[in-house]
Amino acid sequence: MTLEFIEYPDREMLFLSLTDRLAGQLSQHLRVNDSASLCVPGGTTPAPLYDYLSGSEVDWPRVAVLLNDERWVDGEHLRSNGRLLRRHLLKDKAAAARYIDLYTGDERPEDAVPALAEAIAPHLPLTVLLLGMGTDMHTASLFPAASETVLALAPDAPPVMAVNSVKDEPRITLTASALRGAINTHLLIAGADKREAFERAQGLDPTEAPIRAFLGDITVHWAE
Ligand SMILES: O=C(O)C(O)[C@@H](O)[C@H](O)[C@H](O)COP(=O)(O)O
Numbered sequence: 001m002t003l004e005f006i007e008y009p010d011r012e013m014l015f016l017s018l019t020d021r022l023a024g025q026l027s028q029h030l031r032v033n034d035s036a037s038l039c040v041p042g043g044t045t046p047a048p049l050y051d052y053l054s055g056s057e058v059d060w061p062r063v064a065v066l067l068n069d070e071r072w073v074d075g076e077h078l079r080s081n082g083r084l085l086r087r088h089l090l091k092d093k094a095a096a097a098r099y100i101d102l103y104t105g106d107e108r109p110e111d112a113v114p115a116l117a118e119a120i121a122p123h124l125p126l127t128v129l130l131l132g133m134g135t136d137m138h139t140a141s142l143f144p145a146a147s148e149t150v151l152a153l154a155p156d157a158p159p160v161m162a163v164n165s166v167k168d169e170p171r172i173t174l175t176a177s178a179l180r181g182a183i184n185t186h187l188l189i190a191g192a193d194k195r196e197a198f199e200r201a202q203g204l205d206p207t208e209a210p211i212r213a214f215l216g217d218i219t220v221h222w223a224e
Pocket of ligand 1: 040041042043044045046068069070071081131132133134135138139140141
């Protein structure tokens, strides 16, 4: 198990280098496999990365793209992670990718779990997983001390779960059973507060610091 921590001189360098790394891993996988999957976070950090990645030379029609997690809001809502992807990643060359939308329009996220589990299953193990992290050490929608997190971290959890115990809107999240099997795993964090949170997470239990459940074979990409 290797944890590699890469510190970049600035965010621009991080986004350019990480774009090459993610595109390279997808292309390498596609050389010997018919299809690949790319699972990415929402949030405020990755938009410039997605802009670069959308123009990368990848055989996108053979790539399934999905989110780590989604807020249960309409696809045009400002807090929709799908909105972020449609505007920044699923355009240009990457418009040809197959997008698996975690927001189904069902009234409640739990209603969508069986259909989503079925939609996701053919794309596991994930080829390339990119995670984000909040300053509270949550990743995907696995939040510290949330009632669903213990269940979502269990090895026999279903691949997706509804999360209702967080503020704002309900969410849907991939669980550790889907996320931890990824062939290539990366974490994107930026700013001094996230670096400090990442370091704090090392000594904590995954239920208190959910990112800790993914710190096995992972490359962490950080810039101020
Ligand atoms: O909230 C989401 O939708 C996520 O997928 C989440 O896990 C995100 O990656 C972190 O909250 C970091 O978000 P920021 O980039 O906004 O700090």
